[in-house]
Amino acid sequence: MKKVTIIAEAGVNHNGSIENAFKLIDAAVEAGVDYVKFQTFKSENLVSKSAKKADYQIENTGNSEESQLEMLKKLELNHKKHQELVDYCSKKNIKFFSTAFDLESLQYLKDIGLDLVKIPSGEITNLPYLRLASKLFSQVILSTGMATIEEISDAFNVFTQAGISKDKITILHCNTEYPTPFEDVNLKAMLTIKNQFNTEIGYSDHTLGIEVPIAAVALGATVIEKHFTLDKTMNGPDHAASLEPHELKAMVSAIRNIEKSIAGDGIKKPSFSEQKNMAIGRKSIVSKRDISAGEIFSEDNITVKRPGNGISPMRWDEIIGKKAIKDFKQDELITVEI
Structure with a gap:
């Protein structure tokens, strides 16, 4: 069985602070994950001035007056801070990863040495973005929150038509509600994706707790992505639906045990x-x-x-x-x- 890749999604839970970002990296190392992932964007390239915040963002930030642009500006990390994160990850012997949310950021991540691209759910219907990603990167993780099977197929075809083989593409089932109600997870859809595209599958989780990603591994997920934070009570859009460090460590331990449990030859003896x-x-x-x-x-x-x-x-x-x-x-x- 292929070892499950566990991505600890720090995202914007640093709240714009490089010191918090370093602490998140330390927590990811302690938990034993494979990657610690951030988010790379230029706020002005990502959202318009009139873009509103999602309901969960309003609830978790406690601010209904600011725009999405104003919120993201507080969470944006410049290139200098990105390089500090890359260097710190190297020092701590953990793989740095990030999701780009605009074309300029895609190019930047390529320029600093990334070969693997993570397509966030919101960009799965962004053809210019998908085309540039297919030209720049040789390996793809495609997140599918809010998407139909037809939309996944359209995005998938952009990469295969660019010459990226199926074995270099992993498709993540996902729900973008923070937190995702358990009744909306529809984990069987991950298996539908597997059958439809005959490629590696995974799960990007936004539920509370660690049960669903563990179940996803038992069903065949080879990549798990999960948000984590230093403290769920911190102010910010994603903290409340994230794991704290001890929970992240427990999830990693459980996944590694599940890997051992399903790695047999299948012969009953x-x-x-x-x-x-x-x-x-x-x-x-x-x-x-x-x-x-x-x-x-x-x-x-x-x-x-x-x-x-x-x-x-x-x-x-x-x-x-x-x-x-x-x-x-x-x-x-x-x-x-x-």
Whole structure:
């Protein structure tokens, strides 16, 4: 089984502070994730002046007056700060990753050495963006929140027509509501994506807790993306629907255990660890009472008890009616001539 790639989505949970961003990287390292991911954008290139905030953004920021542009300006990291994050990730031996939300930012991420691109859900219907991404990057993670299967297909085709092979594309099932109600997760849609496109699948999670991404791994997800924060009570659009560091660590541990649990060959047989239990947990045919040599075995003088290192009870019909070849004490394992 392919190892699950776990992406810890710091996003904009640094609140514009490079110090907070460093702490998020430290937490990601401690949790044992594969990537720590941020968001790269020029606010003016991302939203218009009139763009409104989503309901969850209003609720989580406690500000219904500011525009989406004003909110994002506070969360934007310039190129100098990005380079500091790249350097800090290198120092901490964790992979830096980021999602670009505009064309200029796509090019910037390529320029600083990224070969893997993450297409956010909001850009899946942005053809100019998809085309540039297909020219710049050789590996793709495509998030599909708000998308129909037809829209996913259109975006997928942009990359395959650009020469990117299916084995370099991972499609993430996603719901963009923060937090996502459990009844809206529709995790089976991830399997529909797998069947439709015959490519790697994953799940970008915005539910509360860690149950759903763990379930996604059990269903075959090879990439998991999950938002995390230093403190859920911090002011900002995404904190409330994010994991705190100890929860992120618990999710990683659970996913790694699930990986081990589903990595077998699928053949139903006693495992190595349980073979020693067979003699203890199973039963054998034993004497119900003292039996004399020559006596005929019957339900009156034999029974079934542990341990299981004698004649299997599945041979019961074969043993009934045979003669005892020797004297047997009560509870003694029955033996017969071969």
